[in-house]
Each structure stands twice: as structure tokens, then as C-alpha cells.
Amino acid sequence: MIAEAGLAALWFAAALAALQLAMAALGLWRGQAEPVAAVRPIAIVQGGLAAVAMAALIALFLASDMSVRLVVENSHAAKPWLYKFAGAWGNHEGSMLLWVTILGLAGGAVAILERRLPERTLIATLGAQAGIALGFYAFLLFASNPFARVSPAPANGLGLNPLLQDPGLAFHPPTLYIGYVGISVAFSFAVGALVTRDVGPAFARAMRPWVLGAWIFLTLGITAGSYWAYYELGWGGWWFWDPVENASLMPWLAATALLHSVTVLATRDGLRAWTVMLAVVAFSMSMIGTFLVRSGILTSVHAFAVDPERGAFILALLAIYIGGALALFAARIGTVRAGTTFSLVSREGGLVVNNLLLSVILGIVLIGTLYPLVAAGFGVQLSVGPPFFNKAAGPIALALVVAMAVGPLLRWRRDDAGALLDRLIWPIAAAGFTGAALVVLAPPGVLPLFGLSLAAGLAVASVLPLVGRNLRRTPLFTWGMVVAHLGIAVSLAGMACDSAYTSETLVAAAVGQPVRVGPYVVKLDGIKPVVGQNWSALEARLSASRDGETMVLRPQSRYFSDPVTTTSESAIATEWDGQLYTVLGQADGQGRWQLRLWWKPFVTLIWFGGVLIALGGALSLVGRWRRERRIAAREAYA
Amino acid sequence: MRRLLLLLALAVAAPVSADPSTPPAALAYTQLRDPAQEAQARDLMATLRCVVCQGQSIADSDASMAGDMRALVRSRIAAGETPEAIRAWLVERYGDYVTYDPPFGAATWPLWLAPVALLVIGALIARSSFRRTRR
Amino acid sequence: MRRWLIWTPLVLFALLFAIVAGGLFKPADRVVRSALVGKPLPDFTLPPIAPGKPGLSSAAFRQGQPRLLNIFASWCIPCAAESPQLVRLKAMGVPIDAIAIRDTAPALVDFLRRNGDPYDRIGDDRQSAVQLALGSSGVPESFVIDGRGRIVLQHVGDIRADDVATIAAAIRDAK
Numbered sequence: 001m002i003a004e005a006g007l008a009a010l011w012f013a014a015a016l017a018a019l020q021l022a023m024a025a026l027g028l029w030r031g032q033a034e035p036v037a038a039v040r041p042i043a044i045v046q047g048g049l050a051a052v053a054m055a056a057l058i059a060l061f062l063a064s065d066m067s068v069r070l071v072v073e074n075s076h077a078a079k080p081w082l083y084k085f086a087g088a089w090g091n092h093e094g095s096m097l098l099w100v101t102i103l104g105l106a107g108g109a110v111a112i113l114e115r116r117l118p119e120r121t122l123i124a125t126l127g128a129q130a131g132i133a134l135g136f137y138a139f140l141l142f143a144s145n146p147f148a149r150v151s152p153a154p155a156n157g158l159g160l161n162p163l164l165q166d167p168g169l170a171f172h173p174p175t176l177y178i179g180y181v182g183i184s185v186a187f188s189f190a191v192g193a194l195v196t197r198d199v200g201p202a203f204a205r206a207m208r209p210w211v212l213g214a215w216i217f218l219t220l221g222i223t224a225g226s227y228w229a230y231y232e233l234g235w236g237g238w239w240f241w242d243p244v245e246n247a248s249l250m251p252w253l254a255a256t257a258l259l260h261s262v263t264v265l266a267t268r269d270g271l272r273a274w275t276v277m278l279a280v281v282a283f284s285m286s287m288i289g290t291f292l293v294r295s296g297i298l299t300s301v302h303a304f305a306v307d308p309e310r311g312a313f314i315l316a317l318l319a320i321y322i323g324g325a326l327a328l329f330a331a332r333i334g335t336v337r338a339g340t341t342f343s344l345v346s347r348e349g350g351l352v353v354n355n356l357l358l359s360v361i362l363g364i365v366l367i368g369t370l371y372p373l374v375a376a377g378f379g380v381q382l383s384v385g386p387p388f389f390n391k392a393a394g395p396i397a398l399a400l401v402v403a404m405a406v407g408p409l410l411r412w413r414r415d416d417a418g419a420l421l422d423r424l425i426w427p428i429a430a431a432g433f434t435g436a437a438l439v440v441l442a443p444p445g446v447l448p449l450f451g452l453s454l455a456a457g458l459a460v461a462s463v464l465p466l467v468g469r470n471l472r473r474t475p476l477f478t479w480g481m482v483v484a485h486l487g488i489a490v491s492l493a494g495m496a497c498d499s500a501y502t503s504e505t506l507v508a509a510a511v512g513q514p515v516r517v518g519p520y521v522v523k524l525d526g527i528k529p530v531v532g533q534n535w536s537a538l539e540a541r542l543s544a545s546r547d548g549e550t551m552v553l554r555p556q557s558r559y560f561s562d563p564v565t566t567t568s569e570s571a572i573a574t575e576w577d578g579q580l581y582t583v584l585g586q587a588d589g590q591g592r593w594q595l596r597l598w599w600k601p602f603v604t605l606i607w608f609g610g611v612l613i614a615l616g617g618a619l620s621l622v623g624r625w626r627r628e629r630r631i632a633a634r635e636a637y638a
Numbered sequence: 639m640r641r642l643l644l645l646l647a648l649a650v651a652a653p654v655s656a657d658p659s660t661p662p663a664a665l666a667y668t669q670l671r672d673p674a675q676e677a678q679a680r681d682l683m684a685t686l687r688c689v690v691c692q693g694q695s696i697a698d699s700d701a702s703m704a705g706d707m708r709a710l711v712r713s714r715i716a717a718g719e720t721p722e723a724i725r726a727w728l729v730e731r732y733g734d735y736v737t738y739d740p741p742f743g744a745a746t747w748p749l750w751l752a753p754v755a756l757l758v759i760g761a762l763i764a765r766s767s768f769r770r771t772r773r
Numbered sequence: 774m775r776r777w778l779i780w781t782p783l784v785l786f787a788l789l790f791a792i793v794a795g796g797l798f799k800p801a802d803r804v805v806r807s808a809l810v811g812k813p814l815p816d817f818t819l820p821p822i823a824p825g826k827p828g829l830s831s832a833a834f835r836q837g838q839p840r841l842l843n844i845f846a847s848w849c850i851p852c853a854a855e856s857p858q859l860v861r862l863k864a865m866g867v868p869i870d871a872i873a874i875r876d877t878a879p880a881l882v883d884f885l886r887r888n889g890d891p892y893d894r895i896g897d898d899r900q901s902a903v904q905l906a907l908g909s910s911g912v913p914e915s916f917v918i919d920g921r922g923r924i925v926l927q928h929v930g931d932i933r934a935d936d937v938a939t940i941a942a943a944i945r946d947a948k
Contacts, residue, residue: 235698376801385738658875768937
């Protein structure tokens with residue numbers, strides 16, 4: 001019953017999306033008032049219906065309704081309720097339904113909240129959003145029905161992949177999808193603006209909160225994904241340039257460039273073509289990412305659905321949306337009047353350099369990810385991995401860090417190079433001092449040395465815009481910029497420390513044998529069996545001592561029966577200056593147990609920096625919203 | 639007590655799928671005594687691909703063949719071979735697939751030149767944003 | 774903006790689309806093959822593992838007669854599945870030697886008893902050293918070696934009924 005209701009809601013939502021698109025097209029073409037007036041309410045109801053469908057699917061999972069094929073294939077009655085709930089989107093069909101739900105709700109939110117944009121542009125935007133939604137509804141209804149029944153209903157399901165039975169599943173996919181969908185809204189705005197030839201500050205101000213919101217969630221989603229993989233997979237690494245990881249990074253790079261561009265367009269009416277193009281590129285990257293992860297054309301440890309047939313459907317959608325948008329761009333951008341111009345040494349110039357460097361990194365990641373595929377087409381089998389990406393993108397990323405330090409200190413329109421250099425005294429001094437101190441006290445490799453010195457320079461430079469200002473009257477969005485850039489510096493410092501100072505110890509330890517790792521002495525006290533809700537495990541009790549203080553860690557080797565899998569649950573102790581990461585391996589048959597131990601100084605800065613970046617974005621978002629409200633209030637009283 | 643035995647049996651039983659039950663090679667899970675050599679070995683292992691895995695380096699995989707490749711790398715480094723020689727030996731047998739660091743050659747020059755090309759093209763495009771310095 | 778520049782993104786996208794569409798409709802061969810096909814068999818010597826069967830060395834493949842080298846293990850399920858085909862090849866006159874990967878004597882003897890024994894010699898490769906030296910990426914795999922010790926053909930995976938003819942022909946032509 002619930003499944004049928006969910007499916008019906010999905011069909012209705014799809015029908016409304018078609019209607020929304022038709023009304024928008026009719027209203028714009030013919031200029032008729034009624035279709036135009038209908039678009040907003042339709043968008044709101046469409047979003048609501050999609051949410052009903054998603055709620056139905058979640059209800060089916062929570063109830064472990066084994067007559068629905070998706071529940072059978074991905075769930076099990078003995079699972080903890082959190083993973084039944086999150087398992088609703090821990091598979092291909094459910095995650096696509098989550099996508100259209102967020103898309104529908106976002107469209108409804110635009111319909112309700114957006115008041116400043118000219119009516120025509122808003123209608124064009126909602127029409128574009130309906131077009132995107134329609135493609136995904138079709139995909140769901142014809143190629144990925146989440147509500148398909150199975151008869152006869154089996155007694156129990158196949159269970160959820162144990163690697164996914166983790167709070168990370170409840171957090172990582174929804175945040176990423178909110179990010180991707182937010183970008184699709186920005187894309188709809190860009191298409192709407194191109195269609196109505198209204199590429200200007202008004203359009204940028206309307207689009208900006210959506211870009212910021214999407215970017216915040218993408219940042220959080222990627223940070224969460226990195227940390228989840230770090231503690232779940234048990235190899236102590238946090239990024240592997242894996243195709244699925246790259247698929248989430250590419251939209252983020254484009255969205256970062258877009259978010260800087262849209263501010264220039266909103267406040268200075270510059271970078272018009274860049275902003276529209278970046279909105280299209282960001283959405284293309286999120287769609288290509290969706291495609292790569294689900295189609296099976298690239299091998300990855302994270303790929304969760306391999307289905308070439310569905311891949312073909314997404315490919316078709318890709319061609320229509322992106323090809324259409326790029327053709328529209330080419331046809332219309334020439335008639336969009338160029339914005340104001342500026343000199344090279346200026347804030348706008350710095351932002352162009354920022355766009356350029358981010359786009360180059362994006363290009364490198366895209367080419368590196370797809371290169372093995374292209375080579376295979378020519379019969380050559382090769383692998384492209386971290387050595388390539390680090391060597392190719394690393395230096396450019398460091399150049400970007402310099403640009404990030406310099407940019408906020410530049411004046412708009414035109415600035416003087418000499419004056420700029422004076423402003424940079426403190427950051428340069430900080431970088432130099434840090435580098436020298438490191439070389440003397442704890443010499444790292446060349447690349448981490450650069451990384452840490454630049455991080456110090458960036459940290460000082462990012463705080464400089466606040467110096468000399470009345471902090472209580474500084475706009476919140478300036479604080480946002482400071483915090484976000486500071487977050488990058490913190491994250492970079494964490495990455496460099498992890499790369500330079502991690503120590504690793506592998507040992508087959510007997511009970512009671514002391515093992516050194518970093519500043520710790522670790523002893524295996526014993527192994528005992530433990531049982532969980534749907535797993536059993538062998539748990540090691542480790543005592544780790546440092547400077548007279550001891551703590552206990554309990555890494556596990558876990559066995560699941562539905563499906564039959566073995567996972568290793570690492571035990572991590574977080575201190576102020578790093579993490580002690582412990583993994584239990586196999587017994588060696590002679591009473592000793594394999595232990596893998598890492599001491600990772602300051603590694604948590606990586607993800608703490610990521611959270612800071614997102615926080616900076618949130619401060620900017622709130623700051624802009626408050627500024628808009630104040631302007632609107634002032635205009636109302638004027 | 640029975641439950642303990644059952645769980646321990648579970649721990650040491652070989653899985654139903656095709657996996658060897660012989661113990662891993664000595665150097666698969668043991669570090670070399672010389673820290674400098676171990677660091678060399680670790681850096682090399684992080685860039686060699688596990689040929690039986692879904693996209694992992696031999697440093698990150700628990701597959702027994704990955705363990706054997708780690709043992710091979712460590713024993714050769716201990717014997718004094720350079721990482722480049724070991725990588726070349728493996729590439730000779732498995733092709734470029736086994737190295738995550740694609741060698742610069744006829745098949746990969748577009749890959750390695752792409753960053754430079756992108757920078758140049760990007761700079762040229764960006765130049766047009768500044769073309770007129772004064773209004 | 775210059776006209777050609779405006780259309781470049783669309784062209785680039787078309788190129789990107791062609792690449793991913795190609796990857797989708799012409800799925801790449803995921804099998805990792807040895808790069809030594811056509812090259813001489815690397816030198817190796819392996820001790821025996823099964824009682825009554827000699828160990829294996831590369832010299833055995835330079836005696837002037839093409840031989841089939843089968844890489845297998847008793848813990849490998851497809852290896853059991855391909856045993857009948859190997860027995861058939863042996864009956865057709867193909868000399869077969871084997872390398873047992875990460876195996877133990879009792880398990881191996883039991884495997885041969887249950888599935889048949891077409892092998893002249895079996896080498897004991899406890900740590901996959903020779904497997905790595907050959908560029909083999911799993912079990913089972915079979916190599917056709919010509920009389921002068923050159924690898925002529927690599928068959929990845931278990932030998933199916935329709936593969937028998939191909940392999941027998943390769944052995945014949947390798948003379």
C-alpha cells in the first residue's frame with residue numbers, strides 16, 4: 001500500500017514537472033499571464049509530492065517490508081534502525097529518489113522565497129529546473145523504480161554492505177546531494193538568465209545564496225566522506241584520487257570558482273561570461289560525477305552501482321542538459337553586454353587568476369580520471385593515480401594558496417603592485433619564519449615544507465582584512481571570507497603534517513609485548529570475542545602509554561552474516577596534537593596478532609579545516625541575507 | 639565457552655570464496671629494520687597497483703597477492719635494489735597498469751603535458767578579461 | 774568574446790561525451806594480462822610439493838617440445854572446474870606442468886585425488902614469487918610455452934570446453 005502510494009506520488013510529481021515546464025515555456029513565449037502565475041504553485045506542490053515519495057520509501061525500509069525488491073536487496077530486519085533509515089538511500093534507486101526529492105524541494109523553495117528577480121527570469125529558472133527534474137523522474141520511473149515489488153516476498157533481505165553500516169552513511173550522501181542539487185538550481189538560474197538575456201547583478205544576487213548553500217554542503221559532504229573513508233577502510237589514508245572521490249571534487253572546484261565569480265557579478269557587474277559558464281560547468285561536473293559513479297566504466301573501491309544500461313540513460317540526460325546549455329551559451333552570450341572592466345592588479349584580477357587556477361586544477365583532475373578510459377580505447381592499459389595528481393595539481397594548488405593570500409588584500413578596479421607588497425609583509429614574514437623554524441627543528445620533505453610555510457602565510461594573510469577594523473561592525477560576510485580562507489590554511493597544514501610526520505609500525509605482537517609508535521608505547525593486553533546487533537567480532541584490548549598516562553583502545557575484526565563479510569573496525573584516539581590509529585589484523589598462527597599502528601600528528605586539522613571552510617561559507621550566507629534584508633527594509637521605508 | 643570456541647573457529651576458518659589459507663609472507667606485514675629503507679619501500683608500495691583489487695595500491699590492500707608483492711618490494715629494497723629498478727621489473731611483467739605513476743612516453747605525453755597546456759590556454763583566455771585596462 | 778572561443782566549450786563537451794559514451798558502449802577489457810607474452814620464460818626453480826611428483830624449473834621448457842604451464846591452487850574453485858578440460862588436453866597429448874600457488878601438500882594431494890591429475894611436474898610456489906615473475910594476476914591461468922622456452926599464449930581464467938581446441942592448436946603451432 002505504501003509502496004503504491006509512493007509510486008503514485010512520484011508519477012504525480014513527474015506530471016507536475018512536465019506541466020511546470022510547459023507553463024513556463026508558454027508563459028515566456030506568448031507572454032500570457034495565466035501560465036506564468038501557475039508556475040510557482042506547481043513548483044511548490046511538485047516538491048511536496050517528491051518528498052512524499054521519499055518518505056514512503058523510508059517508511060518501507062524502517063518497516064523492513066520485504067515485498068519491495070529494493071528493501072530485499074539492501075536491507076535486513078536485524079539491522080539497527082539508523083541503517084534501515086539511511087539504507088533507504090544507500091543504493092542506486094533510493095539515492096536517485098533522494099536527489100529528485102531535494103531538487104523538487106529546492107525548486108519549491110525558490111518559488112516561495114525568491115522575490116527580487118524579474119518575473120520573466122524567475123519563470124525561466126523554474127522552467128529549467130522542471131526540465132532537469134523531468135529527466136530524473138523519467139530515469140526513476142522507467143529505469144530505476146524504487147518501489148518495484150517482488151513476489152513471493154522472501155523472509156528476510158540480503159542486508160546492507162557492512163562497510164556502509166556506519167553513521168557516515170546517514171550524513172555523507174544527503175549532504176553531497178544537497179550540494180549537487182543546489183548547483184543544479186544555480187544552473188537553472190544561469191539558463192533562465194541566458195534565455196531572458198538578463199545576465200546582471202540582479203541575477204547574480206538571486207543565484208548567490210544557492211551557490212553558497214550548495215558549496216557549503218559540498219564542502220561538508222567531501223570532508224565527511226574523506227573522514228569516513230579514513231576511519232572505515234583502515235589504511236590511514238584520507239584521499240586517494242580515486243575516480244569516485246574525483247567525481248565529488250570536480251563539482252566542488254567549479255562551485256568554488258563560481259561562488260567567487262558570482263560575488264563580482266553581484267557587486268561590480270563584472271565577469272558575466274565567466275559566471276554563467278562556471279554555473280554550467282559546475283552542473284556538468286556534478287552530472288558527469290553521477291554518471292561515473294553509477295555506470296561502472298571506471299574501477300573504484302567506492303563505486304556502489306554498476307549498471308551500463310542506467311549509465312546510458314544518464315548519458316542521454318547529460319547530453320540534453322549540458323549540450324543544450326552550452327549551445328544556449330554560445331548563441332546568447334554574444335548579445336549579453338560586457339560588464340565593467342578592470343586592471344590586472346586588482347581584486348577582480350585576483351579573482352580571475354583564482355578562476356583560472358581552479359579551472360586548471362579541474363581540467364587536470366578530469367583528464368587524469370578519464371585518461372585510463374581513453375587509453376583503453378586504444379588498447380593501452382595504464383593506471384593514473386596519486387603520483388600523477390600530486391605532481392600535476394599540487395604546484396598549481398600551492399599557487400592558488402598564494403592567490404588566496406593576496407586576493408583579499410587587493411583593492412577593487414585598480415591597485416598598485418608596490419602598495420600590495422607592503423601589505424604582504426606580515427604574511428611573507430610568517431611564511432619565511434615558519435619555513436626556517438621547521439628546517440631547524442623538524443625538517444620535513446620539500447613539498448610539506450612549502451605546504452606548511454604557505455599555510456602559515458595564508459593564515460596571517462586571511463586575518464589581515466580584519467586588522468584595523470571595528471570588529472563588531474565588520475560585515476558578517478567579511479568574517480565568512482576570513483574564516484573560510486583560514487580553514488584552507490588549517491587544512492593545508494594538516495595535510496602537510498600528515499605527509500611529513502606520520503609514523504607507522506607494523507608488528508605481529510604477542511600479548512604483553514610493548515610496541516613503539518611515535519610518542520606512544522602500545523601493549524596488546526588480550527583478544528576477546530564480542531557480539532553486536534548483527535555482527536560478531538574479535539576485539540583486541542590495547543593499552544597505549546605516553547608520558548606516564550595510559551589509555552585503552554579496542555580495534556576489532558568484525559564478521560557479518562548478511563551478507564558474509566569481514567571488516568576491520570579501527571580504534572582511533574584523538575589527542576590535541578594528533579591521532580593514534582590502531583588496526584587489528586590476522587593471527588599468525590603462533591599466538592601473535594598482526595597490529596597496524598599509526599601516529600598521525602595534527603591530522604585532524606584536515607577535517608577541522610574543512611568544517612571551518614563550510615562555517616565561513618555559512619557566515620557569508622547569513623551575512624548576505626542580513627544585508628539584503630536591511631536593504632529591503634530601507635527601500636520599504638524610503 | 640562454546641560461544642567462545644565458535645567465534646574463534648569463525649576467526650580462523652577460511653572463507654568459502656577462493657582465498658589461500660597459508661599464512662602471509664613474512665615481509666607482507668612486517669617492516670624493514672632500517673627506517674630509511676622502510677620509508678623507501680613504503681613510498682614505492684603506495685604507487686604500485688594491486689592487480690587483483692578494485693583500485694587500491696598494494697600498501698592499502700589485504701589481498702594475499704598484494705601481501706606477496708609487498709614482501710617482494712621489501713626484500714628487494716633490503717637487498718639494495720633501487721625503487722625504480724623494482725618498478726621497472728614489475729612493469730616488465732604487468733605492463734604500465736601496475737604503476738600508478740604513468741611513465742612519460744608515447745602513450746602518456748598528452749597526460750603529462752595537459753597541465754602546462756591548460757595553464758597557457760587559460761592564461762590566454764583570462765587575458766581577454768583584462769584587455770582594456772582603462773575605460 | 775571571439776566567436777570560435779564561444780563555441781569551444783560545446784566542442785570540448787562533445788569530445789568528453791564521446792569519450793564516456795565510448796567507455797560505456799565498448800566496455801574496456803578489465804583482465805590484467807601478462808606483458809611477457811612473446812618473451813622468454815623467466816628463469817626459476819621450484820621445489821616439489823606433491824609426493825612422487827618432481828618440482829619444476831624453467832629448464833624443463835627448453836627441451837624442444839611445447840608444453841602447457843598451468844598456474845593453480847587447491848583452494849581455488851575455478852581450478853577444480855577446469856580440471857576435466859586439462860585431463861582432456863592431456864589425453865590429446867599435450868604435456869602439462871603446474872605451479873601450485875600458496876598451497877599445502879595435504880590439500881593439494883586431496884585436490885588431485887578428487888579432480889584428476891594431468892600434471893607431469895608440480896612446483897611449490899608458497900609466496901607467489903614465480904607467479905609475480907610471470908606477470909600472472911590470479912588463479913587459474915595457463916601459459917603455452919614453445920620448445921625454446923618462449924611464452925606463446927596466455928589464457929587467463931579457467932579453461933572452458935571451447936577453449937580446449939584453441940589451446941591444443943596453439944601447442945601444435947608452437948613447434
